[in-house]
Amino acid sequence: MIYENAPAKINLTLDTLYKRDDGYHEVEMIMTTVDLNDRLTLEKRHDKKIILKVEHRYVPTDHRNLAYKAAKLMMDRYQLEQGVTITLDKTIPIAAGLAGGSSDAAATFRGMNRLFELDLSLETLSELAAEIGSDIPFCVYGKTALCTGRGEKLQALPKPPAAWVVLAKPDISVSTGDVYGALRIEEHAEQIPTEDCIRALEEGDYQLLVNSLGNRLEDVTIKMHPIIQTLKETMQKAGIDATIMSGSGPTVYGLASKERQAKSVVNALKGCCKEVYMIRLLG
C-alpha cells in the first residue's frame, strides 16, 4: 500500500495576460503549498478496475474525479495490467481556489508511479498532468513556483518566509471556468506585482511579500459574491498583514507573522464564516 499527501495551494499572485486562441488565458502566477492536506492510499487490484473511495457528498467517485482521471491516464499510457483502489480522505474545501482536486490528481500520479515501479521523473508526470488540468503540473512538484502558459509551465522559486495563514472559505462554490469567462482583461489597468513577489521570495523579505500579493480574478469573483469583500474587510479590521483571494476563489486568505495576531483574526471571522483554518505556509 502506498500513502500520498496532497497539500492545498494558495496563489501569492495571479495575473492574466491575454486570452489565447484555444480559449485558455495566458497566466503568470506564483503558487505555494500550505499545510492543509488531503490524504490518499493506493493499492493494486487483481482486476483492471479503478475504484475510488471518498466519503464526501460533493466529491464524485467516478471518471469526473481528477484522481480517477489521473489513474486512468497512467493505466492507459503505460498499459498497466492491474487496476488500483484509491482511498481519498478529503480535508481541502471543494471548489475553493485551493486546487484540492488538482492536488489529489497529482498525488495519484506520484502514487501510481511508485506503486507500479514505473520510475518516471516528476517532469514526465508533470507533462501527463497537463493533459487533464492546468494546475496539476504545479501540484506534482508542490513547493513554490512561478507558473506561466495556462499554468503548466513551471519555474521553481525559493520558499516563502515563515508565516501564519488564515483561510476563510465562504459557503458558496465557484466554477473556475465561469470566473475566467466573466473576466474582461482590458478593464484592468492595475498592476499585479509579480516581480516584487519574486524578489520578496528571493530575499526572504516578509514585509515585501505582504505588499506584493495580487490576484487579477479577485474583482471578478467579488462581483459575483460580495461576501469575499466582507471577509477581506473583517480580516483587515482584525489586524491581518495582508489579505487576498486564492485562485478563482472564493477562499480568501490572510498572512500574519505572529500566532496571537492570526488567532484574533480567526476569532473575528467567527459568525461570518463557518470554514476557517489557521495553518502555515509550507513552500
Ligand SMILES: C[C@@](CO)(OP(=O)(O)O)[C@H](O)COP(=O)(O)OP(=O)(O)OC[C@H]1O[C@@H](n2ccc(N)nc2=O)[C@H](O)[C@@H]1O
Ligand atoms: C484559477 C486557478 C489558479 O491557480 O486555479 P483554481 O482557482 O482552480 O484553484 C487556475 O488557473 C485554474 O486551473 P485549473 O482548475 O486546473 O483549470 P482547468 O481545469 O485547466 O480549466 C478550467 C477552465 O478554466 C479556464 N481557464 C483555466 C486556466 C487558464 N489558464 N485559463 C482559463 O481560461 C478555462 O475556461 C477552462 O475550461
Ligand SMILES: Nc1ncnc2c1ncn2[C@@H]1O[C@H](COP(=O)(O)OP(=O)(O)O)[C@@H](O)[C@H]1O
Ligand atoms: N478529487 C477531487 N476533489 C474535489 N473535487 C473534485 C475532485 N475531482 C473532481 N472534482 C470536481 O471538481 C470541482 C472543483 O474542485 P476543486 O479541485 O476542489 O476546486 P478548485 O480547483 O477551485 O480548488 C468540484 O466541484 C468537484 O465536483
